[in-house]
Amino acid sequence: MRPAPAGPYGPPRQMPVHWQPRRKSSAGPIIGGVLGLAAVGFVVVVLGAAAADRSGAEDAVVTSSGDGSRTVREPQRGERRPVKEQRAPLNTSLKENTVYTAGALPRTRCPGGRANVFDHRQIKAHILKTAKCMDRAWRTTLEKVGIPFEPPKWVVASGKGRGPCGDFPQANSAAPYYCPRTMSVYASTKAMANGNGESVGYARMSSWHGAFTAMMGHEYGHHVQQLTGLSQARWERSLASGSESRRLALSRRLELQANCFAGMFMRAVAASYPVPAARRDDLFAFWGSLGDHPGWPRDHGSPPNNGVWFRQGWQKQQAYQCNTWAMPAKAVS
Incomplete structure (x- = not known):
């Protein structure tokens, strides 16, 4: 099983950047001599x-x-005139992105409740409820460093469906996926719980709804990558890449970074969700079971590295600690 499909990841929307309007010139028009x-x-x-x-x-x-x-x-003599705050343009590169200056997610109240992962109505409501928690946490963090925020949309079906980026779930996959074209997450609750084709359901590894929330935190991580320009930068690098192995390496870095962002979120809500020590260990084991098993394309990272990067986000909590793009190849294999 993999935490997200390899499926079509079309060109993301361009990232808006801060701009400074030009000051109007105070020079008047040149008056011809004919006017006197x-x-x-x-x-x-x-x-x-x-x-x-x-x-x-x-x-x-x-x-x-x-x-x-x-x-x-009018300002009085000796009184300081107000100073307008000016922000530097956003850095949308892979290694030095502005998001790495954002720090930790704020502690966010998000009670998990008792949703049954096998009940479509319950788990759909749970996904949409916890998505609001993700909105609150990430909006605060991104806007703090000047990154414009827009929440993703969610399409949660009981069975199968089709979105602009393809079928969900994809063939032989239980995973939801994020589609940059619509900035939406598409998921099948039946596939996630029970499996699909050759892929077993996540409930085989953990029937606790927290594992499903963490999975959605991974998809939300892709949304963060979209808002910050990381997805665009990766896409452009992939287009310029001369080999499939390099494109797969870029995909692994993208996916493992989303794991790290998911770990940051679960830590941010751990006190209220709650996520006690035993459940925390369940999450670590869950993520250590996902990844590129034999026979799968090597586009999401090995199971050990999937677990490592989720724990990285949980333990370190800082956005810059999720910079997979600056790590050696072995750490993102």
Whole structure:
């Protein structure tokens, strides 16, 4: 079993970047001599006054009162003029991405409840509920470093379905998948619990709903990669790659990083979910059972490395600790 399908991962949307608007020039139009010196003088006076008004408006101090009204006044002598905050452009590269400066996810309240993973209605409601927890945790973290946030969408069916990135579940796979084209997660609750084709269900390894939440945390990790430009950078690197082995290596780094992000989330909600020591060990064992078993393409990483990177996110908790792109090949094999 693999934590997510290898399936079609089309070109992600371009990442919006911060920009600074150009300041308008205060220079007036060049007045032709035909208008005469008087007209020129008049235009210069008018433009000079307008420029002064703009300068005064930029330097003015604005205060707000309790009733919502705003007062504009000139700054007093010795008073500092307000300084506009300017952010550097986002870094959307693989190794030095802005997300690595975001730190840890905030502790997030997210009670797990008692959802039965074999009951479609219950586990679907559980997935959608815990997805809101992921939204809260990741929105705070990404916006803190200037990364625009948009929540993913969720398509959770009891049986089989089809999305823009292909069938879900895919043939001989129980895994959900994230589709960059729609920024959506597609999942079959029946396949996840009971298996599909040659793939056994996740419930064979853990019937606790926390394992399913962690799996969705992995798919949410792909959404984080989409928002931060990591997916785009990986896609461009794959297109430029000259060999299949290099493309598979890039895929493994992407997938193992999503495992790490899932570990960060489960640690962020551990106190309220709750995730006691025994359940934590279950999660570690669960992730150590997933990956590229013999006969599968080597696109998700070995089972030991799948477990290592989930634990990395859980134990280290910091986004920069999930930088799989800076690691030697052995660590992401």
